[in-house]
Amino acid sequence: MRSISYLLIGIFFGITMFKSEAASWFRIYEMFKFDAFHMYGIIGTAVILGVIIVQVIKRFGVKSFYGDPIEFTPKDKSIPRYLIGGFIFGLGWALAGACPGPMFTLTGAGYLPVLIVILGAVVGTWIYGLLRDKLPH
């Protein structure tokens, strides 16, 4: 039953990524060039509504459908890992035109060369795991 809910949320997410064109390489390029409002509108709307959602959940102690409290894990406070990691992520996001959600959406949409991007992303994650102790965090 729970698996069905995850699957349905995933399907809705996949449709949203494709129909919003957030999964389009061209939209990502246009965003980094500041040539259109589209992507900023999407992220801005999601964040504004997201802030309201999180505040409501915290203020009113909203519980999950299964009765458990909804908890938010604070991020570790540091700068280097977010700035350097984020920078490297940005290089890849602009080059491949896809971040980890849309990669899967594009696979389903039939753009199979994206499988090479996914392969790269898995290998990149693996390399991070191998080098983790040597990197500044």
Place this chain on the structure above:
Amino acid sequence: MDWIMQTWPWYVSGAAIAIVMLLLLLVGRNFGMSSNLRTFCTICGAGKNTEFFRFDWKAQRWNLVVVLGAIIGGYIAAHYMTPDPAVNINPDTVTELKTLGFESAGTEYLPEELYGGGVWTDPKALSLLLLGGLFVGFGARYAGGCTSGHAISGLSNLQWPSLVAVIGFFAGGMVMIYFLFPLIFG
């Protein structure tokens, strides 16, 4: 219902993403897609010699189901909800992309030059896709999240580390497009 077959406006798209985050919170989970890449590594046996991948991946099975859904959603959207896949980007951007060699700008969903059927025999395109993926995977894990985990979930929870990560995303993206694209594609 005609609008649903067109490009979704930004306010519909943004609201839909917020709903995805809300639904995941309501089923007791959270919105973060790049964690799945770590799970894949663990399933492939990366835990044998690296501590970072030694965790109970079965606890992350729910997120793999979300991934499966995202794949199915992509199939449905592309095959049944998109009569015309052309992405209507700014005409100036189209002109600019054509000078970089992207002839399919303005008429396709993804550039032929990177995602068309011909790339399987194009070593340059394959290398670029692999490199892009490597950066995304390495960077997301180093930063502890990607667009969903930081830009959406993190900023929604007013986490300043997520804002630092998002600034990093944009700095990297802009360096790639302003400085490296002319060298790679020019």
